[in-house]
Amino acid sequence: MKLKLDIDPDLVAMMAAEISAGEKAVSAAICEAGTGLKSDWRAQITGAGLGRRLANSIRLATYPKAGDSLNAAALVWSKAPEIIGSHDTGPLIRSKDGFWLAIPLPAAGKSTRGGRITPGEWERRRGLRLRFVYRRTGPSLLVAEGRLNTNGQAVVSRSKTGRGKVTAPIFLLVRQVKLPKRLDLARDADRALGSVPGLIVANWLEQRRFL
Secondary structure, eight states, X not given: OOOOOOOSSOHHHHHHHHHHHHHHHHHHHHHHHHHHHHHHHHHHXXXXXXXXXXXXXXXXXXXXXXXXXXXXXXXXXXXXXXXXHHHHHOOEEEOTTSSOEEEEOGGGOOOTXXXXXXXXXXXXXXXXXXXXXXXXXXXXXXXEEEEEOTTSOEEOOOOSSOTTOEEEEEEEEESEEEOOOOOOHHHXXXXXXXXHHHHHHHHHHHHHTTO
């Protein structure tokens, strides 16, 4: 006796189609969650007043690079991790040598290399010597004898009579600085992670419409 069993519909084909739909659903959900997290972090950074340039340092990469997978993953990161991290944690900053932190005042101007100007760079550029002024009830100062130009920056005074010459505070000196915590990246990351199961289900149901 010979038996023949035909299964209609084809279960193997159905399972393959279901797996394919699952791969597409997981990949789409991970991409959607990652894109949302990137947007949320960028919005949080600009909302904190840290600027569009720093916000644009947030990037997204999804894996695999091509095709769909049940093991799809997304990576959201910053190309300026130290800056982002400092605003996310609000660290206590101390001088590396254990002495003073020099915080430039408006009369100091800006560094030609980007970032904050240092006392050494300021003296080289301005041709003036900084003088230490100790204050018991507030931050100590580094000051210079010169004049203020139209930009409010201290420069060498060319007056022989001393007209317009001032003692200008150039740097505040402090032992340490506590940066305020201006970001909460973990909050958005947790929200994005929590959204993944629902996104997978929604995308899977959408894919099954075409099976």
